[in-house]
Amino acid sequence: MKDVFPTEGTGLPNRHERFTVLYNTYQARVYGYAAGRAGHQLAEEVVSETFLVAWRRLDDIPDQAQLQWLFRVARNILRDNVRQAARRESLEAELRTWITEAVADVGEHATERLTVLRALATLSDDDKEILTLTTWHGLSTAEAAQVLGCTRAAFFVRLHRARRRLQSAIDATDTADTAASRKPVTVPGRGPR
Amino acid sequence: MSRKPDAMRLLTMARPASLDRGSSVSADDLLVKAAAGAPPEPGRRRPRLLTAFRLASVATAVAVAAVVLVRSEGAAPSLEPARTVLLAAADRIENANPATGRYWHTIGRSMAVGAGGQAPAGMEPRLVNYRVTCTHEVWMAKSGRDPSWLVVTAQSGKPLTEADEETWRRQGAYRLGGCEGPGVPGVGGVTPSPPFAVRLDDELAPEVSYPQVGSAHVTTKEVMNLPTDVAKLRQVLQGWTRRSGQRADDESLYTQATSLLSQLPTTPRLRAALYRVLADLPRMRNTGATTDPIGRAGTGIELSGSGRRIVIDETSGRLLAAEERDARAALTSWTALTASGWTDARPALPTGIIGS
Numbered sequence: 001m002k003d004v005f006p007t008e009g010t011g012l013p014n015r016h017e018r019f020t021v022l023y024n025t026y027q028a029r030v031y032g033y034a035a036g037r038a039g040h041q042l043a044e045e046v047v048s049e050t051f052l053v054a055w056r057r058l059d060d061i062p063d064q065a066q067l068q069w070l071f072r073v074a075r076n077i078l079r080d081n082v083r084q085a086a087r088r089e090s091l092e093a094e095l096r097t098w099i100t101e102a103v104a105d106v107g108e109h110a111t112e113r114l115t116v117l118r119a120l121a122t123l124s125d126d127d128k129e130i131l132t133l134t135t136w137h138g139l140s141t142a143e144a145a146q147v148l149g150c151t152r153a154a155f156f157v158r159l160h161r162a163r164r165r166l167q168s169a170i171d172a173t174d175t176a177d178t179a180a181s182r183k184p185v186t187v188p189g190r191g192p193r
Numbered sequence: 194m195s196r197k198p199d200a201m202r203l204l205t206m207a208r209p210a211s212l213d214r215g216s217s218v219s220a221d222d223l224l225v226k227a228a229a230g231a232p233p234e235p236g237r238r239r240p241r242l243l244t245a246f247r248l249a250s251v252a253t254a255v256a257v258a259a260v261v262l263v264r265s266e267g268a269a270p271s272l273e274p275a276r277t278v279l280l281a282a283a284d285r286i287e288n289a290n291p292a293t294g295r296y297w298h299t300i301g302r303s304m305a306v307g308a309g310g311q312a313p314a315g316m317e318p319r320l321v322n323y324r325v326t327c328t329h330e331v332w333m334a335k336s337g338r339d340p341s342w343l344v345v346t347a348q349s350g351k352p353l354t355e356a357d358e359e360t361w362r363r364q365g366a367y368r369l370g371g372c373e374g375p376g377v378p379g380v381g382g383v384t385p386s387p388p389f390a391v392r393l394d395d396e397l398a399p400e401v402s403y404p405q406v407g408s409a410h411v412t413t414k415e416v417m418n419l420p421t422d423v424a425k426l427r428q429v430l431q432g433w434t435r436r437s438g439q440r441a442d443d444e445s446l447y448t449q450a451t452s453l454l455s456q457l458p459t460t461p462r463l464r465a466a467l468y469r470v471l472a473d474l475p476r477m478r479n480t481g482a483t484t485d486p487i488g489r490a491g492t493g494i495e496l497s498g499s500g501r502r503i504v505i506d507e508t509s510g511r512l513l514a515a516e517e518r519d520a521r522a523a524l525t526s527w528t529a530l531t532a533s534g535w536t537d538a539r540p541a542l543p544t545g546i547i548g549s
Binding site for chain 2: 020024035036040043080095096099101112117134135169171
């Protein structure tokens with residue numbers, strides 16, 4: 001995905017305006033990343049904290065890599081300012097919500113979407129992050145590697161492994177589904193599909 | 194199901210639309226809060242969890258304060274101020290033998306209460322609260338030519354309550370284990386059964402293998418080059434915190450000083466300076482004679498209101514343990530050091546090795 005660099009060459013006069021452009025351009029992306037890593041409960045505050053750091057360090061943000069810089073800050077905040085147990089708990093709740101929504105979904109590819117979300121839920125936290133940086137958050141592999149602070153080669157290796165684990169989780173889910181000859185799925189509070 | 198759609202395409206299709214929701218705070222609101230120095234408050238919806246953490250810390254503060262109050266009413270009120278104890282420890286350490294060696298070697302035990310969940314494919318994992326214990330060794334090389342290592346020699350874990358145990362069994366009774374005590378280099382992801390070694394200070398994987406001091410990842414070289422002048426040391430530590438995008442405050446200094454004292458290669462003069470940085474924190478309180486989590490006698494010094502405490506041996510000035518407590522003053526994690534110092538020996542590595 002090609003990003004536009006909102007403050008580059010625009011000759012914007014002051015910090016305030018530069019910040020506003022930066023915020024309006026990227027806050028939803030940072031929100032999506034935070035929600036994907038820690039659920040909606042935490043996302044709002046992570047976005048605020050991330051952009052407070054951005055405000056204080058506006059001149060340090062590289063023009064060519066603003067989004068990666070913001071993701072990295074958000075990632076550090078998620079790692080250091082949020083208790084990991086609470087983050088995981090919030091994310092588990094979020095994953096359950098997504099799965100519930102996918103169960104209720106009757107649109108195109110609904111079954112596949114449900115299967116892949118269930119498979120994703122079984123993976124480690126690191127795998128979840130690596131897999132979703134490129135598929136959900138619109139980063140190129142080079143950008144995702146920058147966010148994780150690793151080389152592109154290392155990122156490919158990790159992505160490859162995570163992808164393999166996702167595939168086997170999908171296969172296992174499919175097999176289980178077939179074996180159960182597609183029994184109706186029951187979701188608490190919703191009754192049989 | 195014979196067709197095999199690509200996993201990444203499936204995942205892309207399954208992206209939850211709610212990820213695009215965005216924050217309800219406007220740029221201007223955020224700047225107003227930034228100027229006021231207060232944490233931001235979104236329009237209608239108040240932030241939930243992070244705020245909850247801050248409330249939890251306040252609750253901890255209240256609980257800890259209550260404990261201290263009870264204690265000081267009951268016991269003889271002759272405790273020396275934490276500052277006096279810490280400065281005395283600094284003086285004692287400063288004159289220790291300054292010789293270094295090939296490796297800084299520490300042996301420790303740790304405990305942590307946490308929560309996580311995994312389940313067989315096709316089953317939604319539910320959260321299992323657990324308690325993990327670990328015995329580990331850290332070998333930090335003085336020279337970049339030698340590799341640094343975390344060696345996990347023993348690891349075990351079990352679900353916290355009967356309900357957790359039931360969930361855990363339903364989800365396949367997977368192996369629980371982890372080294373998650375304060376100051377222990379983190380071991381992420383799936384680990385083999387112990388013993389195993391994890392490469393530290395590996396420039397090919399800085400994010401996962403560089404020593405973490407507070408919120409910043411640093412190199413051993415940076416640690417070795419820390420100034421021993423207290424004011425300069427404090428400045429560098431605060432700079433590290435800001436470099437990682439965080440606010441530098443008492444808690445960040447406390448965390449940095451304890452992780453440096455407990456795990457990283459330091460000279461006696463630097464250790465003395467770190468104790469002096471701690472002594473300057475106004476929130477440090479002497480909780481008096483105590484035993485550390487593995488039963489050794491020492492003196493407890495806490496950062497009041499944070500639930501965090503160190504136990505030191507006043508005679509030698511040595512750091513025995515770092516502890517963290519929840520709002521009800523129950524221990525949630527600790528690391529106890531059983532040995533630490535410089536050596537010219539090299540680690541005997543187990544066969545299981547993570548990292549290059």
